[in-house]
Amino acid sequence: MKSRSVSVLEGDTFVVTDQRGDVDSSPEEAHGLFHGDTRFLSRWVLTVDGQKPNPISVDDVNYFASQFFLVPGTGAVYIDSPISIARQRAVGGGFHEDLRVINHTAQPRDVHIRLEAAADFADLFQVKDALSGRKGQFYSRIEPNRLVLGYRRERFVRETWITSSAPAEIDDKGLLFRVHLHGHGEWTTSLDVSAAVDGTNFARTTPKYQHAHDAPAPNGGISLQDWLNAAPQLHSSWPDLPRSYERAATDLAALRFFPALAPGQALPAAGLPWFMALFGRDSLITSFQALPFFPEMAATTLRVLGARQGARCDDFRDEEPGRILHEARRGEMTAFEERPHSPYFGTSDATPLFLILLEEYERWTGNKDLVTQLEPEAKAALAWIDKFGDRDRDGYVEYERRNPNGLENQCWKDSGDSIRFPDGSRAIPPIATCEIQGYVYDAKRRAARLAREFWNDPELASRLENEAAELKRRFNNDFWVPRGEFFALALDRDKRQVDSLTSNIGHLLWSGIVDPEKAPSIARHLMSDDLFSGWGVRTMAAHEGGYNPIGYHIGTVWPFDNSIITLGLRRYAFRAEAAQLAFANLEAAKYFNYRLPEAFAGYPRSETRFPVEYPTACSPQAWSAGAPLLFIRAMLGLEPVGDRLLVDPAVPKHIQWLELLGIPGRWGRTDAFARGLIEIPARSAEPSPHKPARAAAASA
Amino acid sequence: MARTAREIIENHKFQENEPILRDVRGSYLFEIEQVGSWFVSVDRGKVSVDPAKHQADCVISCNEQDFVDFVEGRRNLVTALMQGRVQVQGDMALAQKFHRLVSMLSERRRGAA
Numbered sequence: 001m002k003s004r005s006v007s008v009l010e011g012d013t014f015v016v017t018d019q020r021g022d023v024d025s026s027p028e029e030a031h032g033l034f035h036g037d038t039r040f041l042s043r044w045v046l047t048v049d050g051q052k053p054n055p056i057s058v059d060d061v062n063y064f065a066s067q068f069f070l071v072p073g074t075g076a077v078y079i080d081s082p083i084s085i086a087r088q089r090a091v092g093g094g095f096h097e098d099l100r101v102i103n104h105t106a107q108p109r110d111v112h113i114r115l116e117a118a119a120d121f122a123d124l125f126q127v128k129d130a131l132s133g134r135k136g137q138f139y140s141r142i143e144p145n146r147l148v149l150g151y152r153r154e155r156f157v158r159e160t161w162i163t164s165s166a167p168a169e170i171d172d173k174g175l176l177f178r179v180h181l182h183g184h185g186e187w188t189t190s191l192d193v194s195a196a197v198d199g200t201n202f203a204r205t206t207p208k209y210q211h212a213h214d215a216p217a218p219n220g221g222i223s224l225q226d227w228l229n230a231a232p233q234l235h236s237s238w239p240d241l242p243r244s245y246e247r248a249a250t251d252l253a254a255l256r257f258f259p260a261l262a263p264g265q266a267l268p269a270a271g272l273p274w275f276m277a278l279f280g281r282d283s284l285i286t287s288f289q290a291l292p293f294f295p296e297m298a299a300t301t302l303r304v305l306g307a308r309q310g311a312r313c314d315d316f317r318d319e320e321p322g323r324i325l326h327e328a329r330r331g332e333m334t335a336f337e338e339r340p341h342s343p344y345f346g347t348s349d350a351t352p353l354f355l356i357l358l359e360e361y362e363r364w365t366g367n368k369d370l371v372t373q374l375e376p377e378a379k380a381a382l383a384w385i386d387k388f389g390d391r392d393r394d395g396y397v398e399y400e401r402r403n404p405n406g407l408e409n410q411c412w413k414d415s416g417d418s419i420r421f422p423d424g425s426r427a428i429p430p431i432a433t434c435e436i437q438g439y440v441y442d443a444k445r446r447a448a449r450l451a452r453e454f455w456n457d458p459e460l461a462s463r464l465e466n467e468a469a470e471l472k473r474r475f476n477n478d479f480w481v482p483r484g485e486f487f488a489l490a491l492d493r494d495k496r497q498v499d500s501l502t503s504n505i506g507h508l509l510w511s512g513i514v515d516p517e518k519a520p521s522i523a524r525h526l527m528s529d530d531l532f533s534g535w536g537v538r539t540m541a542a543h544e545g546g547y548n549p550i551g552y553h554i555g556t557v558w559p560f561d562n563s564i565i566t567l568g569l570r571r572y573a574f575r576a577e578a579a580q581l582a583f584a585n586l587e588a589a590k591y592f593n594y595r596l597p598e599a600f601a602g603y604p605r606s607e608t609r610f611p612v613e614y615p616t617a618c619s620p621q622a623w624s625a626g627a628p629l630l631f632i633r634a635m636l637g638l639e640p641v642g643d644r645l646l647v648d649p650a651v652p653k654h655i656q657w658l659e660l661l662g663i664p665g666r667w668g669r670t671d672a673f674a675r676g677l678i679e680i681p682a683r684s685a686e687p688s689p690h691k692p693a694r695a696a697a698a699s700a
Numbered sequence: 701m702a703r704t705a706r707e708i709i710e711n712h713k714f715q716e717n718e719p720i721l722r723d724v725r726g727s728y729l730f731e732i733e734q735v736g737s738w739f740v741s742v743d744r745g746k747v748s749v750d751p752a753k754h755q756a757d758c759v760i761s762c763n764e765q766d767f768v769d770f771v772e773g774r775r776n777l778v779t780a781l782m783q784g785r786v787q788v789q790g791d792m793a794l795a796q797k798f799h800r801l802v803s804m805l806s807e808r809r810r811g812a813a
Binding site for chain 1: 773778784785796804806807
């Protein structure tokens with residue numbers, strides 16, 4: 001049976017251990033020190049006189065540090081222990097561990113402290129998918145006061161360097177300390193475990209944190225406190241809101257990583273543990289959510305994704321000129337092209353989202369330079385939409401993988417079974433999902449403004465505006481499901497409507513593609529018992545044939561999805577609905593220790609009374625951490641208008657008052673104040689009713 | 701017949717105002733094992749080549765076969781870097797621009813074929 005694990009992280013380095021602080025990996029336990037998509041320690045086990053000590057306390061000091069207090073013994077019955085052990089660990093580029101052994105008696109003692117170490121240098125894909133078989137050679141090397149564990153495949157080399165401040169007897173399986181403890185004395189050592197990557201990185205292979213008396217001291221980079229100090233200050237009569245806000249800001253700090261392409265600048269990795277890497281869609285949406293709070297993250301995301309934009313047609317990577325990447329990895333399988341993630345481009349929404357974020361960034365910050373610098377990349381993205389995104393020239397962006405092992409679905413619901421007809425059957429690609437058409441509409445309108453105001457290209461601006469208008473006109477006919485009065489999830493290979501009712505329709509409100517007369521029906525569906533669980537909007541309506549409340553994209557509630565929908569509701573002036581949806585999600589956060597997970601189950605609130613966890617949800621997850629920020633923006637109604645920030649609150653009465661101080665933007669810094677005036681309807685205690693009318697439409 | 705690194709570097713004609721080089725200002729040193737070194741300076745689209753070793757913003761080192769394979773689109777610079785077949789020192793953003801330039805030229809050749 002799996003034991004509860006402890007995870008600490010810093011960017012693309014993270015450590016997963018048991019409650020002792022041990023790394024003891026197995027196919028069931030994905031323990032390890034991971035860095036750059038490679039496991040640099042698969043075993044790091046502490047014994048005292050040959051026995052594993054028992055944990056008495058574990059503290060997550062913060063996202064990058066943890067401490068473990070241990071005592072020797074069998075653990076069945078606690079007997080006053082003569083000694084105790086403290087392990088304090090800080091993660092970053094490897095980890096630093098302070099190990100302390102304390103003698104609580106007056107008698108001197110001799111103890112043998114051993115740390116067993118091993119590294120399998122597994123690619124994260126091998127760990128995630130439990131793949132076996134390695135093509136390289138393992139080796140170890142004992143140097144003066146350093147154990148080196150290594151793996152070599154041709155010229156691909158990964159090494160783990162282990163050093164200790166106290167003298168150790170080193171063998172190829174670990175370090176032994178023969179410790180003499182005086183009466184009431186203590187012994188300490190500081191251990192550094194470094195993740196060494198071949199070639200360029202040897203010179204800077206050192207853990208980020210070093211020993212300090214009170215707290216781990218960073219060797220460089222922005223400290224957590226500096227990050228939090230730069231954020232606007234939030235105060236509210238509802239104490240849960242500042243807690244969610246602080247948790248979100250801290251998690252975004254934890255998920256920052258510093259790409260080599262933009263030294264000293266951070267962008268968000270997608271989520272712990274499997275997605276601690278650059279993801280186009282996730283980084284773009286998270287940066288959008290965080291714009292009013294941490295605008296610099298958007299600039300880095302845009303620069304890095306622009307630098308890595310597709311430049312050629314490459315079926316293996318699903319790459320096309322102008323396309324924005326889906327996912328970039330650095331492990332062995334990617335290096336040797338056994339996986340296409342160098343980077344993999346199989347996403348059809350990241351490219352329009354890139355344009356949306358670029359324009360939104362300028363609206364908030366007034367930074368014209370970035371818009372000018374990225375003009376070639378923005379124009380290449382526009383060209384991709386028309387030339388490669390719209391594969392069959394029907395005016396809609398549709399996707400179909402070129403790599404047979406690539407992603408079948410290249411929208412945000414990217415699991416293989418997400419795009420389903422009402423009877424539960426799966427749509428056949430090429431697939432044009434509705435929200436991508438909305439993103440394209442929005443991207444073209446926004447790019448038109450950039451072309452007119454910054455690129456001196458009024459001709460392009462006019463063309464884009466005309467194309468967007470035509471897309472909107474056609475979309476509102478081709479995707480509209482008259483019997484149900486909502487938009488189809490997608491068009492399939494044969495241009496048939498995939499007429500399931502899903503959360504995707506909320507993204508359409510955000511994009512602005514919805515005809516105003518159709519919007520009330522969309523808002524009504526979103527807040528119906530069929531889609532709204534009481535905690536949030538489900539990814540798929542409860543009456544649909546494919547619905548599963550614990551299906552990844554077919555019934556769960558995704559906080560990021562809800563945050564986009566909330567902003568969409570505000571865009572179409574559904575103030576009460578937006579307030580209700582934001583508040584419901586923020587109420588759910590309390591049950592997750594104020595950290596909204598990637599997704600949670602879609603069971604009705606009236607049945608479960610608390611939001612049920614989704615079993616394998618990533619946490620923290622970047623765009624879930626970003627969700628409370630977008631809920632706050634939506635409730636306050638923050639919109640840049642010229643050089644001013646418009647504040648138009650729609651705050652539920654449950655939150656008596658709310659203030660956000662020091663919002664950064666082109667205005668410098670400004671404040672927003674709001675009182676809760678919006679009545680939110682009480683949730684029905686009844687379970688979701690089946691809707692015969694829709695069911696009839698679905699089976700037609 | 702495959703070209704040599706020397707032929708590629710010394711004979712390459714860049715398109716005037718190559719879009720990807722429009723905002724590039726920096727210098728590369730290509731160190732080709734057992735062949736030689738070339739210093740390539742880029743100033744907003746203008747490219748000059750000097751067959752000598754100067755201090756550069758970005759140093760790219762590899763063997764001749766790998767270099768020819770990058771330029772001719774048979775090998776991916778990013779995975780070669782991850783494999784340790786090529787070493788990059790200095791400005792990684794310039795290395796990425798080189799990778800994209802090579803990819804774009806490869807795509808241009810494909811389109812022309």
